[in-house]
Structures are given as structure tokens and as C-alpha cells.
Amino acid sequence: EAQVTQNPRYLITVTGKKLTVTCSQNMNHEYMSWYRQDPGLGLRQIYYSMNVEVTDKGDVPEGYKVSRKEKRNFPLILESPSPNQTSLYFCASSLSVEGANQPQHFGDGTRLSIL
């Protein structure tokens, strides 16, 4: 089954404790992206990647890191989490950006609470 898998689905942690949210897709997609969703603000793009070793900032990259060493994986790293990063996070992928006609497929989300 074609899917985007995020782990963990839920996480409660404390300020300053490094964490990684994993994202994996099994569709051989080139484009992958991370978003956060907050009430009243909608979804905002954090980082995206056009292919292996190619990443770029979205609208809200501060406090986050990403890497794309393999095509299928795109982890989101919070080196020193703070309470303002408490949010619902989504990973998405699409076949290719250059084609511009491929829909994005989303994971089920990761609810992150930072105390």
C-alpha cells in the first residue's frame, strides 16, 4: 500500500531535549516536505526537499533541521525544542515537483507537546 509513515504519532517531551520525527514514503517520490498545523494559522511549510541531498527552507524553518540522505526518508530534527514548537506536524511527498501535476500525499501526523 502506498503511504507516508510518520513516527511517533504522539510525543510529550521537555524543553531542550533533542528529538527526531521520522518520515518515510514507499512510493519512490522525489519531493518531500514538512508542515506544522496550528489553530488559526493553518498549515505552514517548515522545510522541503526536491531530491536526495537537496533541501530548502519553507516559511517557518527556525528551530528545525532536516536531512535527505535517502530518497524514502526525510526526518525532522528539533535540536533544542521549545514550547512554541508544540504543534501537529505533517510530512508529505509527491512524485516530482518539476512535473507540477502530481498531488501531495500526507502522513497521519505527529502531535508534539513540549513542556
Added chain:
Amino acid sequence: KQEVTQIPAALSVPEGENLVLNCSFTDSAIYNLQWFRQDPGKGLTSLLLIQSSQREQTSGRLNASLDKSSGRSTLYIAASQPGDSATYLCAVGSGGFKTIFGAGTRLFVKA
């Protein structure tokens, strides 16, 4: 900077009614526009994607239109059903391969 606005923020209609959801964007230099559905506590499901060169796309009871020059898209839902109740989001593919989302329209269809 690209901004995407969705009106109305919430909508309640009786079952069977045809309805239109609106999405507007400030920069017409987009390469696509996508409509999604989000159920409470769930991820996003892609409904329709319109390339910048297209005017509309249809899938079942859904029809999405795109007018780049005026910076507008509409999602038309025919013969609404209670199962259509969800939040509908539009997203534009914009400069540098970014994706910008609107805040969504929360739809409630009453049986």
C-alpha cells in the same frame, strides 16, 4: 509574499444542497493549486489538483476551477451529503517549489 485566503471560515448547509468554497491568492505566479480534505484528527486527503495551465478539474461530485489572473479558485460540491462534513483546504504551489496553504473552510452538512 504569497498569501492564501479561504472564505468562509465555516459553513453549515442542509443535506442535498450544492455549495461553493472559495480560495484566493495574492500572487498569480503559481504552478499548481490543490484542494484537500481533512477529517478531525486525521491527515490530509488530496481531492483535486489543477495545474497552472488548466481552468478546472472534476472528480465525481467535486469540481474545482482556477482563474490565475484574478487569483481565485472555487471548489464546487454538488448534492452535499453528511459524509462531506470536514475541513477543506486549498494550497498553492508557488515560487521556489514552496506550498502555501489557506486556513481552511470547516463544512458541516446536516442530515
